[in-house]
Amino acid sequence: MHTCHHCQRNPLHCFLPPHVLDRLLNADDPEIRRAAIAAIKQSAAARSLRNALSRMPAMAATASPAGKKNRLVYDMKNIDLQQLLPGTLMRSEGQEPVGDEAVNEAYDYSGIVYDFYLEKLNRNSLDDRGMSLISSVHFGTRYNNAFWNGEQMTYGDGDGQIFIRFTKGLDVVGHELSHGVVSHTSNLEYFEEPGALNEHFADALGESIQQWHLKQDVTQSSWTVGEAIMGSGVNAKGLRTFKAEKAYENDSLLGTDPQPKHLKDKYVGFEDNGGVHINSGIPNYAFYLTAMEIGGYVWDKTAKIWYQTLKNLNTRSNFQECASMTYQVAGSMFGSGSIEQQAVKTGWDAVGLSV
Amino acid sequence: MPTFWKKLAVTISAIAIVALLLFLSPLRDSVLSLGGYLSPQSPQPINLNSGYLLTSEVYHPMKVRFRQSGGFAGLRRGCDLDMETLPADEAAKLRSLVEQSGVLSASSSQNSKGRDLLNYEITVETLDGARQVTFDDGSKPVGVEPLLEYLQGQAQPIPLR
Ligand SMILES: [Zn+2]
Numbered sequence: 001m002h003t004c005h006h007c008q009r010n011p012l013h014c015f016l017p018p019h020v021l022d023r024l025l026n027a028d029d030p031e032i033r034r035a036a037i038a039a040i041k042q043s044a045a046a047r048s049l050r051n052a053l054s055r056m057p058a059m060a061a062t063a064s065p066a067g068k069k070n071r072l073v074y075d076m077k078n079i080d081l082q083q084l085l086p087g088t089l090m091r092s093e094g095q096e097p098v099g100d101e102a103v104n105e106a107y108d109y110s111g112i113v114y115d116f117y118l119e120k121l122n123r124n125s126l127d128d129r130g131m132s133l134i135s136s137v138h139f140g141t142r143y144n145n146a147f148w149n150g151e152q153m154t155y156g157d158g159d160g161q162i163f164i165r166f167t168k169g170l171d172v173v174g175h176e177l178s179h180g181v182v183s184h185t186s187n188l189e190y191f192e193e194p195g196a197l198n199e200h201f202a203d204a205l206g207e208s209i210q211q212w213h214l215k216q217d218v219t220q221s222s223w224t225v226g227e228a229i230m231g232s233g234v235n236a237k238g239l240r241t242f243k244a245e246k247a248y249e250n251d252s253l254l255g256t257d258p259q260p261k262h263l264k265d266k267y268v269g270f271e272d273n274g275g276v277h278i279n280s281g282i283p284n285y286a287f288y289l290t291a292m293e294i295g296g297y298v299w300d301k302t303a304k305i306w307y308q309t310l311k312n313l314n315t316r317s318n319f320q321e322c323a324s325m326t327y328q329v330a331g332s333m334f335g336s337g338s339i340e341q342q343a344v345k346t347g348w349d350a351v352g353l354s355v
Numbered sequence: 356m357p358t359f360w361k362k363l364a365v366t367i368s369a370i371a372i373v374a375l376l377l378f379l380s381p382l383r384d385s386v387l388s389l390g391g392y393l394s395p396q397s398p399q400p401i402n403l404n405s406g407y408l409l410t411s412e413v414y415h416p417m418k419v420r421f422r423q424s425g426g427f428a429g430l431r432r433g434c435d436l437d438m439e440t441l442p443a444d445e446a447a448k449l450r451s452l453v454e455q456s457g458v459l460s461a462s463s464s465q466n467s468k469g470r471d472l473l474n475y476e477i478t479v480e481t482l483d484g485a486r487q488v489t490f491d492d493g494s495k496p497v498g499v500e501p502l503l504e505y506l507q508g509q510a511q512p513i514p515l516r
Contacts, residue, residue, distance in 0.1 A: 082493055145426045149493065150468025163428070172427065179470040190470060196468070199429075226428070239428050254430060255512025267515060271422060273472060277429025278515070 026078060034141075037079050067130035069093065069114045073106045073137065076154075080140030086152055087136050102167045106135035106155065109173035116174075117181070118211045121297045121307050126180035133177065139169055146172055148179035161233035164254050169228035170213055174206030181205065186313035193318040197275035200283040201310050203240065208303040218291045218298055240281070240287035261285040261318065263352035269295060284350050290326075290347030294340055296321065304332045323348040327355035328333055379392065417450060418480040421506040422513070425474040425491070432510040449505070453479055456502035458488050466493025 024036035064070035070093045074086035087106045090103045110133040117123040124130045134152035144155025146166035153176040156168040166172050179202050180190055188198040203225055217281050224238030224247060236248035246257040259281025260266055265277035266282065291302040309325045317325075326344050334340035350355050363422050422433040438446040453459070458477050466472060472492040490496060494501070 032421065117453060143471055144470065145428070145492070147427065147469055147471040147492065149466075150470075162430075166427065175427070176471070182467075183470075190467075251512070255432075258429070258431065258515040269515075271424035271476070272429060272433065273425060276428075277425060277471075339393070 003029060003073075009106065026077070030078065033077060033079070036220070037081065041106045045203050062131045064125070064132045068124070069111065070130070070132040071107050071110050071114075071135070073103045073130055073135045074109075075103065076136050076139045076155075078138055078141045079103070080143060081287035082149060082182050084280060085136055085139075085149060086134055087167075090137075096229070100137070101308070102137040102155065103159070104214065105165075105167035106137050106153070106173065109167065109170050110135055110177060111261070112170060112213050113174050113177045113209055116299070119351050120212065121304065123181070123307075126177060127184045135167075137165075143239055146181075150183070153177060156227075158229065160233055161231045163229050169226055171206045171210040171225050172229055174209035175202040176206075178202040178205040179208075185311045187315050187316045188313065188317060190273055190276060192274035192276075193279070194316055197274050197283060197313070197317060199276045199280035200274060200287070201306065203280060203284055203304065204287045204290065204306055207242065207296050210273050212299045215311075217292075217296055218302075223288055230289050238286070242284045259284070283319060284310060286323070286347040286351045286353070288347075289350050290343050293343030293346050299333070300341075305333060307339070308333070319353055323353040323355050386422075414464065415482055415486075417453065418478075419449060419453065419506070420476075420478040420480070421510060422476040422484075423473055423507065423510060425472060427471040431513045431515065432507075433513045434506060434509040434511060436506075452502040452505050455498065457496055457498045458502065459486050461488050461496035461499065463487075463489040464491075464494040465489075466491055469493040477506070478504070 017303070018333075020037055025033055027033050027036070029314060055110050070089075072086075072089060072093070073087055075086070075089045075090045076087040077280060079087070088337050091098050091107050097107075102123050114133060117125065125133065133143065135158075136152060136154045139154045139156050140214060141157075142159040144158055144163050146153065146155045148154075153173070155176075156163075158166065160162045179198070182201050184197050188194040188196055188201070201288075207221075207223065207225065211218075214221075214275050223242040224240065225242075227237065228237035230236055230238065234248065236251060236252050236254055237245075238247050240259060241247040243263050247259075249252045249256050250334060258267070260279065261281055264284075265288070267278045269275060272278060287302065287306065291298045304327055310331045312325050312329065326340060326348070328336070330341040330344045417435045419439045420433070421436075422431070424431050436449060439448065442448065459479060469491065474489070474491045476487065476489045478488075488496070490499075
């Protein structure tokens, strides 16, 4: 009876073997692809589908052949099933640009991120062992998000109104890849203060990568996250700002930027894993103030202090431990009582954390 | 002591009578569903096709509260829909989407490896109580998509405080 009921509602999945579904998912006609996706989504077998589809490469095979820069960019062709990541391979390391700008942006920007970590922080890819950088573009239809699934980056195209394609922002790509670096270092748990620190390190390193690429000193940068991916229907400086200001206010689609800049305004609710994308505003502001105090290029000193701190922290580290660690690291890097160490203290003092 | 035994006897008879009446009544399925609301861990799935709880033949109001948070952007969006105030066709559509989504029997889940995934919270309130389920883009219950798409279409920015 149960099976019958499902067949009535979703006739496709009842009689289509996986290799046929696979072909439908790769069809040129978007309508056919949509029907195939709908069929799979209704299927109780969706969870085990990846195993059934032969074309999917093993996710474990992320080690790079030569242990150095190895980028692979895939196309999800508007499918929004995580079980089907990474999708169809469109461009791999050393290959010429293709006709799809999202593929080329994911390729170019993940290359810049790799170069930054190697040249400025002496880190060989996300795991420091040269792991491959895997990106999937065109995830879903009008999908307003980008995420790190634990093994790779995934980018939506945006709906055009709120966001455009997420590959367009180097700070976005830098943010997603830095989540990979975080999971291979302190592995801050994604909840409450450690989660907000996870978000903070992704933002701070992503921002540093963008400033490095644009050769901006700290006074030249706008210190916003995501300005390149904002859609035509919103009025915003970006998605987030490191400064003591709001990235957007009373926007009909975005609402008002919720990020606090001081510990006393910390969000303590349950949403967003305990406010990980909200409370990151607090350490983000301390990072910005420290960088402004130190001056020059953010990657020369401030980002180095923060990167070493990230490696010293653990899964449960909170704001206070992070603040104290940056102070300690700055002391050992630049000397106790140095201008740099004082700058770190100034930054954290302003958000209500004394070191 | 006699008062105690008298009270006990009355209570037992009352329970027995109510149970018998409920077993025979058309409300049986919705009462059985109540068990599901009260104990989310219950292995017994709620019968969504009972016809008593969810169809419009017997009038049962339903409220749906939707909250979306997280994602790269960390935007907080949501909507509160009350079938009593919705136009009849919208109310019927929402009722059917809720019925088909399985949210009333789905258990909350979270993808532990993902970062910047969108988080969702759906609360369905009926006369029988409120049922809340939370999940993210890496742990969507099978079948929830059409309801989720509908709710996302209705969602507006929601201020934090
Ligand atoms: Zn993030």
